Amino acid sequence: MVSPDNVERATVAILEDDPEIRELVTMLLEREGYEVLVFETSKELAAKGVLERIDCLILDLMLPGEDGLTICRSLRGDYPGLPILIVTAKSDPVDRIVGLELGADDYLAKPFNSRELLARLRSILRRTRELTRDRLGEVGTGLAFEGWLLRVDAHELIDPEGHAVALTTGEFDLLHVLASHPQRVLSREFLIDATRGHGATPLDRVIDVQIGRLRRKLGGAVQGTPLIRTVRGDGYVFSPRVKPC
Structure with missing residues (x-):
């Protein structure tokens, strides 16, 4: 954009x-x-x-x-x-x-x-x-969802118990993009461009690997729905409601 x-x-x-x-x-x-x-x-x-x-x-x-x-x-x-x-x-x-x-x-x-x-x-x-x-x-530098807090300024993720969760730079960037567009289908192409730039190949599987890692680190679900949901053939959806803070 x-x-x-x-x-x-x-x-x-x-x-x-x-x-x-x-x-x-x-x-x-x-x-x-x-x-x-x-x-x-x-x-x-x-x-x-x-x-x-x-x-x-x-x-x-x-x-x-x-x-x-x-x-x-x-x-x-x-x-x-x-x-x-x-x-x-x-x-x-x-x-x-x-x-x-x-x-x-x-x-x-x-x-x-x-x-x-x-x-x-x-x-x-x-x-x-x-x-x-x-x-x-207006939105500040934090994104809160389901007890989690993504601190954009500090580049860190805080779990519901208040503990910092280690994320790679790629994982943080991907979670930031997902949480900035909650409850919307985001194509793999969009996620690749947003996190890795236009020079990345659309066949790049790094996004899928990072999605898997984020799922393991986030765990949990929103009313039975995974926090990061796969929409077959279309991409991924970040399920929870996100509140800027």
């Missing part, structure tokens, strides 16, 4: 079926320093496991065989924090209103001016940056 102080290094996904527009927007954004990911269908977008790490989605409403408004509604339900910029050739203001009501952050009609697209994108990313700063200022 984009850092609070650097909008231009954000990762932007484009969901657009028109190859000429895809190429045009891709060249425009890459020239401005953005990392750009391009997709033709929502299934392709979801299959790539990038929804958790992109900073904004540029979504075309008029996709073949797909309703962009339905896609927007689905994404907003599963990824409430994902900024969405709708771009479409539809001129009916009703579509704009419906799109915004479904949770889109902004709406741009085709044909659009490249400067306006950049301006709207930057505006969305700045708002996201400001919200991130606010959250970082």
Whole structure:
């Protein structure tokens, strides 16, 4: 995700079926320093496991065989924090209103001016940056769950009895990511990127090994559900409710 102080290094996904527009927007954004990911269908977008790490989605409403408004509604339900910029050739203001009501952050009609697209994108990313700063200022440096305390500033985990539990750097980073996104399915690709960087191979099994180690160290369950639950084919879920402290 984009850092609070650097909008231009954000990762932007484009969901657009028109190859000429895809190429045009891709060249425009890459020239401005953005990392750009391009997709033709929502299934392709979801299959790539990038929804958790992109900073904004540029979504075309008029996709073949797909309703962009339905896609927007689905994404907003599963990824409430994902900024969405709708771009479409539809001129009916009703579509704009419906799109915004479904949770889109902004709406741009085709044909659009490249400067306006950049301006709207930057505006969305700045708002996201400001919200991130606010959250970082409010949540403190600890995450509490089921009697456990993850002290981010001190890089340590305290068990319900008050004892420190030894974690490797990789285990700590992984637990921090999991606890920062509780009760959400996190793909292996997202966890790899978040803890090991974009250079790691998607076939890397280190994440699975670290998950196994964390499970042994955490133990326990939430109403019979493991603290770290496997969602077959999709990734992992950190089950407990987490309270910043």
